[in-house]
Amino acid sequence: MSSGNLFRATVNEYLEGLPRPVQSKLYEAPATCLSIFRLLPPMAKFYIMSMVFNDHAVALRDLYKWTKPSANKLQFEALKRLKALHLIEDDRQTKGIQLNATFRKNFRDCLTGSQDPNAFGTLCILPDKNKVEISFLDTFASQKWETILHFMVGTESTATPSKSVLSLLKKGELMEGPGTSATNLKITNIGFQFLLQDVNVQIWTLLLQYLNLTQDLHMDPVDVLNFLFMLGSLELGKSYMVSNLSDTQISMLADLRDYGLVYQRSDNSTRFYPTRLATTLTSDSAAIKTPSNALEQAVGPDTSTSSNQGSVIVETNFKLYSYTNSPLEIAILNLFVHLRTRFSNMVCGQITRESIRRALYNGITADQIIKFLETHAHPQMKILAKERLDKKIEFDTSHNINTAGGAPQSKGKDSVSQHKLEILPPNIVDQIRLWQLELDRIQTYEGYLFKDFNNQHEYDSLSSYASEVGDLIWSDKKKMKFFVSLSEIGLNQVMVFANKKK
């Protein structure tokens, strides 16, 4: 996986990239069918639901009538996804499409509850002697996951994650260093960006690396994926039998325990508990408690009453205060803030050009920083922002003018409402963006300048030819010069062309 698409390569894209036989094998497991369905966009879900109880193919002509012409783009996207997953197949006879037969059967079974009783894991009927509470599982999961994150940011005096975690971090290019020894590993640019992601994205990033790794170990990817998807549909706080798992899956348990996805009391325990990190793997609903919330809740007892509320206050004078005692959050802030003072329940710092530039050099983008500050903003900042926005709208309506028109705050991408909620002071947001722009004030292109043409015709023909061979970046008809970025070979081609013309 290249660095650029690391976070875009979601589980969906991974699934789409699988060869067709592997996909077909995946659809044999009901739990996988359900999970894949949950991961699809709403429009694709709609198509599946419309076709699942229909044994005949649907003619394309009819299919297009299901949606308004204005939704063509959505429809195209949905069908493209379904085709890539081979969930829908073309039917030659009727010129229509129909659902993959295996998927249709298993998904139908899921919905009607007639699937194999063990498809969603086997519940342990006997109660556990040592009862495990949900709160315990949450603490366990966040502790495991935080250990990994802490290790990445290099917090002192934290435990070192297990060998398998270390090799994953290295394989995912999140950390690098000679040898496998933990002390030699250093965080990479990708690793910095990884830290700013949501926990769910982080887990999938690691799990996808794990999937790549299993292929090297000759583990069956279908088995591995089935297990992950099954975990996603298990119930939190219940224990499941180990005995019904395949050998591959049993060996996976040990690794998943290291990431905090499942809990087992001991290595040879006959039951395992999925944690919240696992049960929310495939959920896209915000109503369900997300792993990030679960983590934040476990971070500090003080914040448990206001679980998913942020703690960061940014002032217009670039001063930043964060009411947190979590070493992890402080370490992340330290990536782009010049932290100066630390108290028992808060840290103070200053956003400076140097601190932002350091982050930018590390590959973190201005947008990532802004997004992080916005999502972690203190509730008071959000309330103030809301008040300001209300006042502005009131002012505009009472004076019948539009202050949002050319004002800098209307730069936001969503132009649905002209006024945008500004949680962060606009000057801070603009300045962070400007600092990023400043880094690439000049753009350079390597290439060749062609000049001193004999006549206009020669210029025209050669410039059009050059634009086909290479990138024509700059041209001036009057001066009869053009600049084209070309390779050595491309230059020769153009020269040959020019000489022929003469």
Added chain:
Amino acid sequence: MLTASKCILVQCDPSIRALILQINDERPGIVIDELDDTHLLVKSDKVDIVKQELNKLLSKNIYNPFDEE
């Protein structure tokens, strides 16, 4: 007679262009040609020098809150 010369095209805004020309005045031999307001031709091996000098010039105008303390 048609000629093709290897060089590097620098695309920038006019203010930066002025700064690059100023750098060129101090140590000549960097800029080959001024194409228009936003494009300059620079010698292939001099781009790093331009970037360095530009960074220095731009940093002069930065207010550092820690200088006052």
